[in-house]
């Protein structure tokens with residue numbers, strides 16, 4: 249069944265939808281239409297067969313699992329954050345980059361099981377034998393390709409075979425770069441260039457690095473949302489972490505501290521650590537390259553302050 253009406257009437261578009269602060273609570277049922285609205289606003293109307301775009305979006309939603317955090321809503325929020333950047337960060341994106349970032353953002357965690365790459369390696373599960381690095385990310389990409397190639401889902405059919413090959417490669421790069429392990433070397437590379445004032449968007453390796461950073465920034469955008477929203481989301485991701493920790497304990501494996509439910513009282517402290525060690529440096533580099541993404545950095549720092557207050561209360 250396709251969406252009855254793929255268009256969202258203007259008055260139904262949620263408040264703050266055009267800002268980085270947007271969150272889907274209360275609007276869950278129109279997320280497919282909101283994605284289609286983003287695609288049309290950025291890429292132009294009638295660039296895609298609407299029926300196929302609806303079918304693709306609904307199949308994407310169906311292929312996300314009903315788990316606590318890495319679910320369809322997470323995929324939507326990453327696509328939304330990428331869309332805000334495309335629309336407002338002042339950087340010129342090619343048509344291919346725009347469609348690749350929107351599709352890649354929406355699809356980047358499709359069929360996520362709520363476990364991270366280490367889990368598949370530690371338990372030596374079949375998935376870990378399919379790929380050596382970025383195990384889950386490669387799986388998300390494979391799932392995306394099979395959905396794009398399913399009957400009636402070929403939204404990129406109007407492209408030549410070279411363009412189609414290029415855009416699949418770009419979508420692969422976009423999805424693989426949501427592997428947080430790849431963020432650390434990338435941020436070192438980019439901040440080194442900034443330090444020496446050598447960053448040049450016209451150089452492909454520099455542009456590729458910035459696009460990877462845009463993916464990390466969008467993937468972690470939950471950490472930048474308004475405090476009340478962030479508190480609810482944190483509860484969800486730690487429930488997912490604890491599911492993995494419980495599984496690892498069943499196999500006699502000691503989980504990471506953040507995945508061990510015995511450390512539940514340390515959530516605030518762990519959030520502060522994650523923001524200080526990963527998010528703050530990451531959004532700081534992003535803002536140096538794209539100053540108009542500043543709301544993401546300030547949103548993340550507001551949450552850090554609130555987590556520090558919570559950590560102080562626990563102590």
Ligand SMILES: O=c1ccn(-c2cccc(OC(F)(F)F)c2)nc1-c1nc(Cl)[nH]c1-c1ccccc1
Nearest residue numbers: 428468470471472478479481482485506518519522
């Ligand atoms: O140590 C951590 C504490 C918290 N979070 C976290 C990640 C998303 C969101 C969130 O909070 C909220 F949902 F509220 F925004 C928190 N993530 C890690 C972490 N550490 C390593 Cl290494 N990898 C991750 C990780 C990154 C993305 C996804 C999963 C794990």
